[in-house]
Amino acid sequence: MKKRCVGMLLAGGEGKRLGLLTKNLAKPAVPFGGKYRIIDFTLSNCSNSGIHTVGVLTQYSPLVLNKHIGIGKPWDLDRQEDGATILSPYTAKKGGSWYQGTADAIYQNIHYIDQYDPEYVLVISGDHIYQMNYEELIQHHEEKQSDATISVIEVPWEEASRFGILNTHDNLEIYEFDEKPAKPKNNLASMGIYLFNWKTLREYLVADAESDTSDHDFGKDVIPAMLNDEKRMFAYRFEGYWKDVGTIQSYWEANMDLLEEDLSVSLNNKEWRTYSQDTNYPPQFLDENAVVENSLINSGSWISGTVKNSILFECIDVGAQSLVSESILHPNVKIGKGCTVKRAIVMENVDIPDNTVIDGTTEEEPVVINRDYVEQLT
Amino acid sequence: MKKRCVGMLLAGGEGKRLGLLTKNLAKPAVPFGGKYRIIDFTLSNCSNSGIHTVGVLTQYSPLVLNKHIGIGKPWDLDRQEDGATILSPYTAKKGGSWYQGTADAIYQNIHYIDQYDPEYVLVISGDHIYQMNYEELIQHHEEKQSDATISVIEVPWEEASRFGILNTHDNLEIYEFDEKPAKPKNNLASMGIYLFNWKTLREYLVADAESDTSDHDFGKDVIPAMLNDEKRMFAYRFEGYWKDVGTIQSYWEANMDLLEEDLSVSLNNKEWRTYSQDTNYPPQFLDENAVVENSLINSGSWISGTVKNSILFECIDVGAQSLVSESILHPNVKIGKGCTVKRAIVMENVDIPDNTVIDGTTEEEPVVINRDYVEQLT
Amino acid sequence: MRRLMGLINLEHEHDFLEELTYFRCGAATPFAGRYRLIDFTLSNMVKTEIEEVAVFTNKKYRSLMDHVGTGSDWELARRHGGLFILPPDWNDPTDISRGDLRHFHNNRDYFNRSKADHVLISGSQFLANTNYEEMFNHHVKSGADVTLLTVHLDDELPEHKSQLRVTADNGRVTQLTNDQNNKEAFTNVYIIKKDVLMDLVDECIAFHKDHFFFHGIKENLDKLHVESYQYNGYAMFVNSIESFFRHNMKLLSPDAYRRLFFDNSYVRTKISNEPPVKYRETADVKNSLLANGCVIDGDVSGSVLFRGVKVQKGATVKNSIIMQRCTIEEGVHLENVILDKDVKISGGQTFIGSSEKPFIVAKRKVI
């Protein structure tokens, strides 16, 4: 059946710079914001934008991610005819291999896209935190009669050289793609969100797949090739909050951003809900001695101690006389009595014994606590 | 969450002896009975038996199969927490490979089974036609306090040497597994349906995976190993219709069996429906000149000619003055005017031009018609 | 198509189908071998990519609820949006609204909650297989408050008598009348801006009105911008036994069958998992529509057979409509008959009606 737009969500990233957090977990599956996984933001964007045909390309440590997405119910993507479809690298009889690059990942799944005979293909990735209406991007694309539209965000000039910069004419038509330029001419950074006319992209993907010299990457190969052929390519300016949570520090910061008041990624926005698995935990319980300030706490949690400036996922226990501050506690973390936990990220299912002191305030990055860490303590 | 029984459905078979029918299609995906694919029978058995946690192990040509199963809606297996899950061979960074054997296929997916912490694991395959209540098998297993139960069917003594034969005591306890015995002591053939206590099976799978000499096959390795250790293993007698559609001839026969009256695989049995994708085609239309006898015809078909002793899938056209007999027409086959099609299997989307004569009655096996065949005609 | 939401308003539809609607509302009446009347409107909405559809029911809505279930067979079983069957269940003693205004008033939440700006409103008696995308584009482009879907009547049939006729000036509707000489008929399908709808609802309630379309729109043609948009495909009105019988039979012409079912993607209905039709040795079937699950030993001609009908050896079914799971035993002769579902006609009997006055048997009768 024909669909106007198919979303292809790249979710295979290893996220190496997230260290322990991505040791057994793809980056898009990393818990975020007290209730979500990083990919929930992109999946919810699709759902809220009316894009109901979404191929999710997984490869690195896909188990938790696959389980999380399931049949796509939380995002209303549980559809027999389309919906969310997990696309893992295919293993043929003679073996299989990972996708060679972002473009190769799409190329390997041409058959998936073709069956919906779409007008457009939206290429997005599952490791950014933002809330965006892709329908507006599509409308921009249609108005400009574009072959490809790339979403951009203004970054501080001093940081521009860390990004892929798009040089555009006044009408936002792109004439050059500058990957991490030493001397940026512009401060419009690509957000890694591409909308293509499928007919056009398909040709470029096939050509790119045949090239021996290509890295099979959108930024490095496909976009430059299209620019070279003078295809109509436009930038689309995005104004809201957008964050790549690439490092432990930026992951921690992006979580803490949620404690700010005026954050445009407003989780409380009823018009643009972020959906995730919801597992029917009971309401959280704060006892007689609880002190909680400037924090987010999820269901099933039981607070007897003090929590400040922190993000607590579901089913957390914080014991009496304990202090948790500037920290992120992943699901099922149990903090014993009399503990102090500062500027730490405590990973899922970790039990912190009574009277433990963890202080990440002196470190460069927040400290990440897993079970091994706790075992070494005792 | 805990589940009593997890079904593991082996659906990766190439079905080489089905020739053209499985050229681009896994055997379980081959169309059957005017409306179904072979795997529908097993999936419906699961659903009707109350087994709602089903891992479907695909590898050979999985695209059509994956699409057919989708999120499992027709079988009521579209569940966020369990339901039908496609399990393809995993591709790790350094590459991936096909399952080495039936036991290896289950071994590679231990993590999938473990998450449901089941009492039992039911191993079944997606290439047989039968209607069976697995709940009765489980009850038999429980009554016998068995470690493993294998479903068996009585075969004619003269054919017994073509099967894996289970030699049992009077109480149906298995003491020997005889693979294709020259001199069978018994005519109870294994149907390839195994129920195991998961705890026991798990140990044997792990041991089997470590063995260099094993073929990692249930029949060849795991069952003999368990027998060797004197595990409690019982046969469960199945009395109904059961057919392995392994060759073109047996595929054709099994289809023609559906035209028999007393067939125990009764598609009209409301208590045991066989479910499949249903695509909302309009009712079939027989015009003024139609003659239809002893045939099954599916929705969306338009009959102007004569159809006898045949099975017609959805959206078939049979033109005026054409005769179709003893044939199987897969979906979207269009038979022109003045054609004769006898003892043929016409594959999906094939258009037979006007006045074509196809006669498979003189061949040893029914003739299989694909597009190439038709192109050679013209 | 998030800007458009759907409403199937059954409040003012009468149950005109005699025995067929004794226990079900008209919208739930079986039609054309495997459908119910409501399937056409519902499928058209789904094809228009409408993701929220409410149904205002009046009474006898149980079989309707049973038919649509969770909406999943129309891909409308959604966590957000989806299908809402809204039976009358009013408990506010201060509520002064009447007629279908009561539904609008008591279901205000449904409209407020949605992000859609426009509402497509339809009954269940206009049958076509289409999508409303072009009509909606016309509506938006023209900036109309309301856009009415019309058809041009080539022949005047009894069922057309109750259809309002539309007089338009350059697309803009100036009059809605009962003038049978005007061949431009209103289909009871229209698109309205949501805020205009809500304002008109308030106004109607305040003035004790009881029919939203008549009082809210027809009486306000001078104040509203009402456009007309013509539908040109195969279409029909089913609002009487006679039209019900005739339009079923008309589908036995190859042209009508193709135009209704194949000119657009398929009409969705409840999935029932019936096996293919089984024709046995003695079957003789001509010029008929058959749905899956039928088992045929006898003679069938010029008839529409619904799912799971059994026609035994030596039975003859001619120019008849036989609904789900009926059994026609040996030697029975039926002509111009409508059997509602689950009827069993035991051996040897003959029932003959006329095409103007078919012989009707209510459901679950054993005769």
Next chain:
Amino acid sequence: MRRLMGLINLEHEHDFLEELTYFRCGAATPFAGRYRLIDFTLSNMVKTEIEEVAVFTNKKYRSLMDHVGTGSDWELARRHGGLFILPPDWNDPTDISRGDLRHFHNNRDYFNRSKADHVLISGSQFLANTNYEEMFNHHVKSGADVTLLTVHLDDELPEHKSQLRVTADNGRVTQLTNDQNNKEAFTNVYIIKKDVLMDLVDECIAFHKDHFFFHGIKENLDKLHVESYQYNGYAMFVNSIESFFRHNMKLLSPDAYRRLFFDNSYVRTKISNEPPVKYRETADVKNSLLANGCVIDGDVSGSVLFRGVKVQKGATVKNSIIMQRCTIEEGVHLENVILDKDVKISGGQTFIGSSEKPFIVAKRKVI
């Protein structure tokens, strides 16, 4: 568990919860921060792996329908089986059945269609978090026609007055009385053989009875084999404002909270995708239950806050139950108050009730 089907029978449940049940039936009343009363029974049935559940509704069932939706949040959105809300919609003029027998009579299909041999019947006012597997095993093993679930009352509370007391001889029920000295109380949860149920329904209808349990079972104790089965976990009856308030408050004791919610797997309810609770700088929350989506700037103690409640700076909420999406503005002081959903209390006001007679505000009021 295909042998057991479920029925939640609300026909004879009165809407005893004053303002809270003006516009909703008792079963749909919010409870314990994120649930509705019916969630407990429904979840228990799902935990028992029952795959077909019907709900006999009487009136004010709209919010109930809205709450359960397609049943998908209970994994009951099924193609076969699943959840059926069955509102009263009777159209048969020959129907002579009365009371809840009308439901049984008009929904005979639901029972006949199922492959189950036994029916678990429950109301919505007995709350526990359990599964009925052991009870069912007892029922099957004892060969009983009917098995009644009972609880032993440690303390006699006002809400227990209306519960029948069970006298059993070696497990076999001999008497059902109103004797308050008998501490073995019937929970209105029972399992009955399906064929016994259908026979008793016919008998009751024939004799113009109007209450299935009283006339079909209680009056037939001598003819039927009725077993009693005791439940020992944390449980309560909620059938008055007073018991509603008390049992909400009781959950603020850590022991009760743990026993109700953690002794068995979680109680399912409608998913609402609210974000985690946000505690701001000035928040001071003690001894309270809070559901997701709340935003707290003020003081909260001894209270139950449902999803999406906002307590602004300088507001105090004490010993109160605040339902979904209420807003408590600056400087407000609430004590022993129940706010129904969507209430807004504007700045500076004080409302104080007592624990016996809490101050109740009906939904959507702005004060």
